[in-house]
Amino acid sequence: MGLPGDAETQREVLRAALDLLAEAESPGEVRHLPYRWPEPRGKAMRFGHEPPPITRLIKRKPWLYLKFVAGKIPG
Numbered sequence: 264m265g266l267p268g269d270a271e272t273q274r275e276v277l278r279a280a281l282d283l284l285a286e287a288e289s290p291g292e293v294r295h296l297p298y299r300w301p302e303p304r305g306k307a308m309r310f311g312h313e314p315p316p317i318t319r320l321i322k323r324k325p326w327l328y329l330k331f332v333a334g335k336i337p338g
Contacts, residue, residue, distance in 0.1 A: 272298065 266272070276296065283294045314322075321328050 266301070 276298065279294065279296055283292065317331065321331065
């Protein structure tokens with residue numbers, strides 16, 4: 264979480280996630296943080312006008328999809 268370029272908030276959220284991993288008493292434990300996204304969810308979930316690079320790659324070379332899903336990211 265955190266806007267692009269907002270390294271401090273991103274670091275705080277990551278630190279809180281790592282703390283929860285170390286401190287959780289049971290699987291599925293949830294910890295609510297005080298951060299709020301500054302725009303509506305629908306707007307935040309949209310990609311820009313250009314698809315992400317991995318999407319463009321898979322459209323050009325669809326046979327790489329299974330490798331991608333298996334964690335073998337093409338270089």
